[in-house]
Amino acid sequence: MKPEDIEKAHESPSLRSVSPFEIYNDSSSAINAGIDTKPQSRYRRLIQSLKNVESQGIERVLPEEREEMTASSTLHMLLMWFSMALATNNIIVGSMGTMVLGLSFKDAALCAVFGNLVGASTIGYMSTWGPRSGNRTLIVSRYFMGYYPSKACCMLNVFTNLGYSMVNCVVGGQILSKVSGGHLSVLVGIVVVAFSSWVMAMFGMRIFQIYERVAWLPQLMVLCIMVGSAGPHFDFSTRTESSAAVLNAKRISFFSLCLSVGLSWAPLAADYYVYYPSHVKRWRTFAVTVLGCGQAMVITLVLGIGLGTVMASSPTYALKYGTDPGGLLMTAYDSLGGFGKFCAVINVLALVASNTPGSYSMGMNFQMLGGFFQRVPRPIFTTLSTIIYTACAMGGRNSLYEIFKGFLPLIGYWVIIWFMIVLEEDVIFRRKSGYDWTAWNNPQKLPKGIAAGISFLIGWAGAILGMNQSYYSGIIAQLTNGSDLGIWIGAGFTAMAYPPLRMLELSLYGR
Template identity: 40%
Template sequence: MSDQSTAEKGTPYNVPHDVPHDLLDVVEAGEVIVSDGPRFLGAWTAKLESLLGLEARGVERVPEHQRLRKVTVGDYLQMTLIWFSSNLTLNNLAIGVLGPTAYYLGMTDSMLLGVFGVIAGSAGTAYISTFGPLSGNRTLVIARYTMGWWPSKLCVALNIVIMLGYGLVDSLLTGQLLSAVSGGSMTVIVGTVIAAVLALLVATVGIKLFHVYERYAFVPQICVLFILIGVAGPYFDTSIQSTGSSAVVSADRMSYFMLSASAPLAWSPAGADFFVYFPPDAKRRWVFLSTLVGLAVGSFFPLLLGVGLACGSLTNPAWAAAYDTSLGALVDEALSPLGVFGKICSVILGLGLIANNVPGQYSAALSFQLLGRWFRYLPRFVWVIIGTVIYTVLACAGRNSFYEIFSDFLALMGYWCVMWVWMTICEELIFRRGDAWYKWEDWNRPDKLPIGLAALAAFCVGWVGAVLSMWEIYFTGPIAKLVGDGIDLGIPVGGSWAVIVYVPLRYLELKYLHR
């Protein structure tokens, strides 16, 4: 680890490249030393990381001279593939299943709302991802420039919840599918542990293996998903319609749209983490589009399949019985006409969730380091291990409540992410007036960053709006009760209330506190 003062010394290290992705060679090119922790711990960590080939850099900024000189078309393609591979997985298929089964929407409504919801949520993450090359800072270091030094730690803690929650969902879904394939001879717990350990191996090594893994992880997934379409497609019941009164259907449509947006939006606190080794002159619009296309297409392709499987399970008794067991059992049943080959396809889909789990655990480890100075003394790979243990234990404990955990978790995470993203947009466009007004080298200097009173107040008010507008199993807010049986407006209400409060308070904060 290094402070910005040490990182900017020495001979510049700019690496041109003739083929895509050679930017990975600069990951460990710069000095990476512990400047504010115990020397013995820093020396031990450096030796261990070097011996094992692990990424040594944690939350420290990557200075410009340690990044690539230019970006090629292949590098933008790599950005797209990261998000495409990470989201072409069964957890997004689970979101599709919820449309007809939890919100009682028809096939057409579920597919249209799911696709446009995913695109809307992906736009927020795509915007945040553009700060990676601009700043060289990790995502929640960038949050300090909007939220301030201390309030930004709220975002850090919430991101840990998001990413460990993704780990829980991914590993549990893998465990369900492996258990279904084995006919119950392998328990869900064993399958969950296997998935967690495999994700741990990739996330521990760091960003170099992560980039390589995600470059190819989508290939077997997309092949099997097309096989699933061919086998299960004839059983999709296209006649399923949305049920309920006009008000109820309208509320369910909006709620499902917001749920679909929550999944890609929940990646926003990690959006810039994977792009910090790209140079600052990377075209911002292309970083945005690369992320948007990869994240949106990767997410809504399995979502559409999930909608089809859900509609089929409403009229196919065999599918309905499998779905009563688990989503993994439903997928295995849909592939059952292929016999042994179908079992192999199910295993591939289950293990494919590792591609979704790895970036989450990588980001969670960085967030642990941002909780405080003492947390930085433990290297990134140690926090990966700690995070994996936490979510694996929770997944095994909650294995019988998968959908309750999944739907409630997604909605809550979308609430705070939209507040932070919208406040960041306001900060840049109104108060910073573009990237030129940011001083990225001050990332670790509390006296140079906003105090964060305006952001903290706006964040709290936004949460009040979200709670008043939320529609969950355990609570329905008074605003949410106004339409149908309940409508989830936590994302738009929470985000808009936060912005309405943030803009005038931030103006006053700059005027009187000058930070």
Template identity: 45%
Template sequence: MADTSDGSKSEKALDTASDHVLPATETGFVDEVLPLNNVFQRWSLRMEQKLGLEARGIERVPEDVRARKTVLGDYVQMGLVWFSANLTANNTMLGLLGPLVFYLGLADGLILAAFGAMAGAACSAYISTFGPISGNRTLVIARYTMGWWPSRLCVLLNIVIMLGYGLIDLLIAGQIMSHINGNGMSVVVGVVISAIITLAILLFGIRVFHVYERYACIPQLVVLFVAVGCAGPYFNTTEPSTGTSAVKAADRMSFFFLCMSGCLAWAPASADFYVYFPPDAKRWKVFMATTLGMGLSCACTYMVGVGIASGVANTPGWAEAYEISVGALLDQSYAPLGTFGHVCSCIVALGLISNVVPSLYSSALSFQLIGHWPAQLPRLFWAIISVVICTVCACAGRDKLFEIFESFLALIGYWTAFWITMTLEEELLFRRKTGGYDWTAWNDRKRLPIGLAALAAFLVGWLGATLGMYQTYFTGPLGKLVGDGIDLGLPVSSSWAAIVYPPLRWLELRFIGR
């Protein structure tokens, strides 16, 4: 697909960018380089011009419509995006799993949650660094490792991830709102309210998204500190992790990888929000901004969840609320504050929108990457479809949230881990010798890898994940080796893929040439 642009608009974008009054993502025009092949795309472009809705989908953002250089405020914005997106109740829910599922004590849970969050954030941050230098969305970048056709496996899995997180977020928000109302308001009503607000932000796209995320963390941070002060006295600081030495070792390892998976879930979307930043952005600064923003917010919320879960057994009000729903438990933790506590819970519920928006923004882009005809439909259409799917599924599965969440998270981490591993090997072992990446080839299958090596390594990685997993529905033979079960799916899958990919890729380049 050829890149063409309107010179006057590009010049205007560059002139505006040079002032650096706003972060880079808000200075450029997003309607510069778009295929106008059908009525849907022309309609989308008109909506952008009249209402400011983002028309661009998976099309590459060329350098001439981005800001000329990156300033400190741009890196701060990168960190704030992820800090706001993850300072939310769904991550608090992940922390609950430490004491409630793995029977970890408070000290063990806090340490593992913090280190797991930072490790997972660093992996996703590596993928995010491709956004400014390429101008391509994350799973378009995956084509340079996985190839034209195999990369669609990543696309389909990412849709599952992002829609799954979206429905979980909407459902938790609905549960909290329902409990605030004394269960007089249906969970479904709370889900629909959150979905409508999410859709409004999604339709406007990247500019409104960045502005929203810049400030959304402020009330969330306040109520998080309030939660620590209010619920902290009920945290169980004396109960240790339970089980034999082998069982405790297995549970600690499993919870660490689970916390890591929470951040790994963002890897297939992490570059999506950086494509409008200038290509001169320093990769190490992008990496650090993303790691700190994502890692610190996830660590904080995980640890609050661990603390709340540690007190459930010894706090009757919390135990009763937990029997109702996870959202009710989070609301009950503010109970000593009375009416103000309900206000805080309401802020927590609405704060989940910060997490839903980037999830469904990425899922809309992934729908376009499924094939030729989905790419003809604008991002706006797929954003609406994503919200509808999440809303319906959240309402239908509202009684099975905890089970869904527990099983869903681990599956996320498996494939993202070995995909990141292969991407790193592709860059370090093969691309440096061949002059790097030709980012203009993003939509030309004849210039992209065939992907046979990546597909084979991907399948080997899944085999390792299957043999090493420890889940309620299946435990692999490797997962049975320690204690009552240990989840080794993430390290086994990524290490197996790391061993298999380089020789297969060398053979692919040797005999196929790309």
């Protein structure tokens, strides 16, 4: 029986997924049906009475609940990705290539462009699972990792988004403080960014998509102004003063850093396509996603690289604005006076646009843990996550570059390991058998996950051997002049380990 026939056989009114505010029956007979056996809570009735608050949780979006695909919806999705990835925090990452690692503009720009191309391709590939399945990205992961091992990826993705949200809040808080001339503290600025992101995330993906369709335009205009203002001061002539071996190590490290920017979006990519019909061509979804996010990330990374050369070659700017991310951005508007401050505020709005998807998806990730977590409404987790990353932002506001340098590669390590398992399972083991998308919440119909779990740990062992961070340097990294090879060795170890382990698992359990 074809996967499409299986889906039709399973879809019936009695098996329709329910709102995330319904209480799930944990018995095996109801685990996939989502039958509500409890009376409505007062809180749930309150939430459902609010207009425009999304009631869809982690449950599958059925084919009849989805929207029709049109040319305008394709354009809207491209603009949404362009808006989300046109993020101010990418400027900060780009500046690390020239300010922190000491690379020349040419070296850093090449690493950024090609690293971003690889990263955007992983986002594009993972986005194709949304229309195919109607499931969120890490729900789809259950078909590759197994029901229980996939929960580890959910928690890792929560930490990933908490870290990114914390960074966004700190950068936004610093900008607002600089704009106000110090009258507004960084702490208050952090709260403003966090609260704005929380409000947007509470209303769900439909409202967010509408906002993102127009948010990119002022962001892009401000970045063009930034290029016009700071571009003449970019240093294109300074070369990296290092030996060939050290230079190559820095290039690899920055390439991996830029790759990690794209990889951080991959565990969320399918979430934004679950309302698209299943007949959408995969290449179309892939192309729209890569074009949208790839272009935006290249623009912001290269702009950050240029600003980094200004700060590295002109001590005057460092003394005037400081070397924190907020000072870096104010350097770009040095000659624009009050209008420059207005542009900086638009940059803060861009941070909110980038922060909201993570806040939204964290609520989903908590519910994916199942049990008690699945019965808690998404807005509660969204609110809790916002409180946590706001508190972390307040505590880490004075050491953002150090946090970014150590935090981003860690994202890349686990995501690339997970991505290799997804890719090999799909290409090697699932190409002919297909998927029963109605079994998303039934552990008895999903893979055991033993092969994936062991391969994941083996990949992490490889990443540890190749990583080079301030807190730890692996053996292989030490032998290669400090190159951060964690992403590449982790991917290689996983790619070699997973196929034989998965074949053994299939021979023993048949699923």
